[in-house]
Amino acid sequence: xxxxxxxLVIDDSADDRMLYRRVLEEAFGAALNLVEEGSGEGGLAAxxxxxxxxxxxxxxxxxxxxxxxxxxxxxxxxxxxxxxLTGQGNEAIAVQSMKEGAxxxxxxATITAETxxxxxxxxxxxxxxxxxxEEQHETLAATNRSLSQEIAERRExxxxxxxxxxxxxxxxxxxxxxIVIRDxxxxxxxxxxxxxxxxxxxxxxxxxxxDSVFDESPGARQLQAxxxxxxAGETVQAIEQERRRSDGSVIQVRLTAAPIYIADRLSGxxxxxxxxxxxxxxERQLVQAQKMEAIGNLTGGxxxxxxxxxxxxxxxxxxxxxxTKGTAATDELVADALAAGLRGADLTHRLLAFARQQxxxxxxVDVNERVGGITKLLDRTIGEEIEIAVELATDLWPVTxxxxxxxxxxxxxxxxxxxxxxxxxxxxxxxxxxxLDKDYTAQHPDLIPGDxxxxxxxxxxxxxxxxxxARIFEPFFTTxxxxxxxxLGLSMVFGxxxxxxxxxxxxxxxGIGTTFRLFLPRHTTAGVAIMPSVDEELPLGRxxxxxxxxxxxxxxxxxxRQVLSLGYRFLEADGANAALALLASHPADLLFSDVIxxxxxxxxxxxxxxxxxxxxxxxxxxxxxxxxxxxxIDPGTRVLAKPYRKLDLARALRDALRG
Numbered sequence: 175x176x177x178x179x180x181x182l183v184i185d186d187s188a189d190d191r192m193l194y195r196r197v198l199e200e201a202f203g204a205a206l207n208l209v210e211e212g213s214g215e216g217g218l219a220a221x222x223x224x225x226x227x228x229x230x231x232x233x234x235x236x237x238x239x240x241x242x243x244x245x246x247x248x249x250x251x252x253x254x255x256x257x258x259l260t261g262q263g264n265e266a267i268a269v270q271s272m273k274e275g276a277x278x279x280x281x282x283a284t285i286t287a288e289t290x291x292x293x294x295x296x297x298x299x300x301x302x303x304x305x306x307x308e309e310q311h312e313t314l315a316a317t318n319r320s321l322s323q324e325i326a327e328r329r330e331x332x333x334x335x336x337x338x339x340x341x342x343x344x345x346x347x348x349x350x351x352x353i354v355i356r357d358x359x360x361x362x363x364x365x366x367x368x369x370x371x372x373x374x375x376x377x378x379x380x381x382x383x384x385d386s387v388f389d390e391s392p393g394a395r396q397l398q399a400x401x402x403x404x405x406a407g408e409t410v411q412a413i414e415q416e417r418r419r420s421d422g423s424v425i426q427v428r429l430t431a432a433p434i435y436i437a438d439r440l441s442g443x444x445x446x447x448x449x450x451x452x453x454x455x456x457e458r459q460l461v462q463a464q465k466m467e468a469i470g471n472l473t474g475g476x477x478x479x480x481x482x483x484x485x486x487x488x489x490x491x492x493x494x495x496x497x498t499k500g501t502a503a504t505d506e507l508v509a510d511a512l513a514a515g516l517r518g519a520d521l522t523h524r525l526l527a528f529a530r531q532q533x534x535x536x537x538x539v540d541v542n543e544r545v546g547g548i549t550k551l552l553d554r555t556i557g558e559e560i561e562i563a564v565e566l567a568t569d570l571w572p573v574t575x576x577x578x579x580x581x582x583x584x585x586x587x588x589x590x591x592x593x594x595x596x597x598x599x600x601x602x603x604x605x606x607x608x609x610l611d612k613d614y615t616a617q618h619p620d621l622i623p624g625d626x627x628x629x630x631x632x633x634x635x636x637x638x639x640x641x642x643x644a645r646i647f648e649p650f651f652t653t654x655x656x657x658x659x660x661x662l663g664l665s666m667v668f669g670x671x672x673x674x675x676x677x678x679x680x681x682x683x684x685g686i687g688t689t690f691r692l693f694l695p696r697h698t699t700a701g702v703a704i705m706p707s708v709d710e711e712l713p714l715g716r717x718x719x720x721x722x723x724x725x726x727x728x729x730x731x732x733x734x735r736q737v738l739s740l741g742y743r744f745l746e747a748d749g750a751n752a753a754l755a756l757l758a759s760h761p762a763d764l765l766f767s768d769v770i771x772x773x774x775x776x777x778x779x780x781x782x783x784x785x786x787x788x789x790x791x792x793x794x795x796x797x798x799x800x801x802x803x804x805x806x807i808d809p810g811t812r813v814l815a816k817p818y819r820k821l822d823l824a825r826a827l828r829d830a831l832r833g
Contacts, residue, residue: 178205178206178207179202179206179227179228179294179298180207180208180224180225180227180228181198181202181206181207181208181226181227181230181294182209182210182211182217182220182221182224182226182228182229182230183195183208183209183211183229183230184211184212184213184216184217184229184231184232184243185210185212185230185235185259186213186232186234186235186236190232190282191210191212193282193285194230194285194290195208195210197285197286197287197290198290200287201287201288201290201291201294202291207224213235213237214235214238214242214243215237217231218246221247221251226254227255227298228254228257228297228298229247229255229256229257230259231257231258231276232259232260233258233259233260233262233267233271234260234261234262240258240259240271241270241271241274244256244258244274244276245274248274248275252275255277255294255297256276257277257280257293257294258271258278258280259281259282259285260281260282261281261282261283262281263283263314263317263318263321265314265318267279268314277296277297278293278296278297280293281314281317284313343364346366347366347367347368349366349446350368351368351447352366352368352371352372352373352427352445352447352449353369353444353446353447354366354369354447355434355444356442356443356445357441357442358440358441358442359384361382361384362381362384363381363442364381365377372419372427372447373419373420374419374420374421375420403431404431404432404443407433407440408433409431409432410429410430410431410432413428413429413430413431414427414428414450415427415429419727421746421748421752422748424727425449425451425727426449426450426451427447427449427450428447428448428450429445429447430445431443431444431445432444451727451728536575536576536674537574537577538572538697539574539575539577541570541572541573541580541605541627541694542567542570544580544581544584545584545603546564546566547581548581548584548603549562549603551585552585552588552601556588556589556592556601559599560592560595560599560600560601561598561599561600561601562600562601562602562603563600563601563603564602564603564604565602565603566604566605567604567605567606567607569607570605570606570627571625571627571697572627572697573626573627573694573695573696574674574696575674575676575694576674579670579674580670580694582666582670583667583670583671584603584631584692586664586666586667587631587664587690587692588601588603590664591633591635594633594635594636594687594688595633595635595636599633599634599635599687600633601631601632601633601634602631602632602633603629603631604629604630605627605628605630606627606628607625608628608693609623609624609625609626609821610623610624610625610626610677610693611623611820611821613732613820621677621693624695625695625696625698626677626695626696627694627696628692628693628694629691629692629694630690630691630692630815631689631692632687632688632689632690633687633689634686635687635688637682637683637685637686637688638680638682638684638688643680643682646664646680647667647668648665671692671693671694674694674695675695676692676694677692677693678690678693679691683770686770712740712820712821712824713740713825713827713828714740714741714824715740715741715742715828715831716741717741717742717743718742718743718763718831719742719744719745719760719761719763719764720742720743720745720763720764721744721746721747721757721762721765721766721767722734722737722746722766722767723748723749723750723752723765723766723767723768723771723777724748724767724771725748725768725772726768727748733766733823734746736820736823737823737827739820740823740824740827742827745760745762749771749775750767750771750776750780750783751774751775753765753767753780753784754780754783757784757787757788761788762791763791763831764793764794764827765781765784765791765792765793766794766795766796767780767781767793767794767795768795768796768797769795769796769807769813770797777795777796777797778795778807778808778811781793781808781811782808792831792833793811793830794812794813794814794826794827794830795807795812795813796813796814797815812826814826
């Protein structure tokens, strides 16, 4: 060996090159002339310049591996000692290296000053090569045996871990509540199937993301606050928040969160989330019913007291009129006072009607006959600028109600419709049979399932915003100018319907119109019959795909549940544009869409666009207005009027798919 040994190291890892430098300096000391290159091309150039006695060549180089560099070295430098280095411990690489002309092969894990010195000397001197190869093979075999045992043990441990994880995931996915686990950086580590359904995000697109996915949610700040509290070791119980789903709709959720500790170290927190949107809506309905009940009790009590006082006032005025008869000035004063007292008595009568404390005389009533008589009267009184349309069901059930109060209620609704159409319009009065099932009555605590006849009064007037529609049945609430109304008309209708064991609701859209629906119980000898289950009679689907388009998130989820239970598959969208984009890549057999929706296209326009592009698709529209009352609906289009039962939906889907 020469006084100074030039060794060329070709390795892209600076850390590895530093290791070789230290080991080589320990092995050769001042006799070492070390040249380092970080790439194969640089190493080839250095061979020409430095003329090394030995090359330490890393197998794993970027671009070209060590074997390819070795193939380029051998034609020009057939006698240059080349030692292949690798961190992989792969015997196949060793064999390939030796076949391509490497003098030796060594794994990085076995490098020491003594080993490297010996290997380099043997490579340069070409002595003891066979013995060294045998030793190296034996070492490699032992390493492989040890590695194989370690791999087997690791695989067994990993398999046990996978089984545990699968069991835990299956348990969490079985929960009806959404379960979300986050780490201390707020990144999502687990997203259950219930969370996928609740929020509309698949686990694959949500895992690893931080809270940015909910940054636009109304409850985003609350969620951050919950995280801070759990990180402080607190368990947060039943916090209600608003969250935004992937489709943009907002739901009400109830969150319980608790910190997660692993080996006494805080690792994140778990959130258990319940969707309480529908429950909150029902609770609001119950609160509203209780509020109306409380107002009714108050007004009823006041009306009775006023009646007592008015009885004294009116009775005494009658006596005064009899005793002072003949005095013109006195007669005029008494007459004015008596007229005012009688108007007060009429107001108390209306208050008693709202409080459901008026005297009713219920009997069997033919609703069509009453509606027919009233609409003839309306033709003469409501004004020529308003068109009146009547749609009477031929098989309408009789109802149990006070006929006079029923007529008064319809006239009251017609007068309200007239006031909502100051420039004219269309008034539609329709009747139909409506068996109300548990799906519908569950949203109205004061209503029981059974058979009802429905009277629907629809106008094409100005409509009402939601905040007004929510208060229209309250006594003395009115949107009319001062002096133009008492605010008791709809309160009387409300009281009469409730006292008759019925139900009234309102559906209104600004600029489109308003529909009032009166549900009165079917006349039977036993009263209102509880409906038997009709599940076995439901027309079921055969796996066809229904695209449900509805901007109201709670109603859309209800329809989807019904569609699935009827044997159909579903797609969902919250508007026309989203529906058209979805259909471009996901075919459907039938479009089921609400008519009134926000955005550039309503349901009718969506139906036209769908049938123009996909003529084979069937269409069923649904609306709070009657088919004739919604002017935008094309003639011949199937329309399912809200509210509808599951059986009505099943029949509409079946009939449409049959063509």
